[in-house]
Amino acid sequence: IFDPSMKFRLVEDRGPGSFIILPDGRLKMQWGFTDPEAAVLWFLGFGDKVEIIDPPEIREKLKETARKVFEKYSES
DSSP states (O other): OBOGGGHHHHHHHHOTTSOEEOTTSOEEOOOOOSOHHHHHHHHHTTGGGBOOOSOHHHHHHHHHHHHHHHHHHHOO
């Protein structure tokens, strides 16, 4: 689920028909990735403007990566 402000990027990356607009204005996409690591890197590029709902494995990988980044920058 993407923040509406990411519409331009989704259109550029995946095309104008790649998402539906939910009643609250957020954008919902459903498609797969062949490489989970590439998916995580792609989603990280959206910062806090995306929430992965499914699959739980990608959600967990994203959470773990964000935790590692946080720890890296918290040590200084």
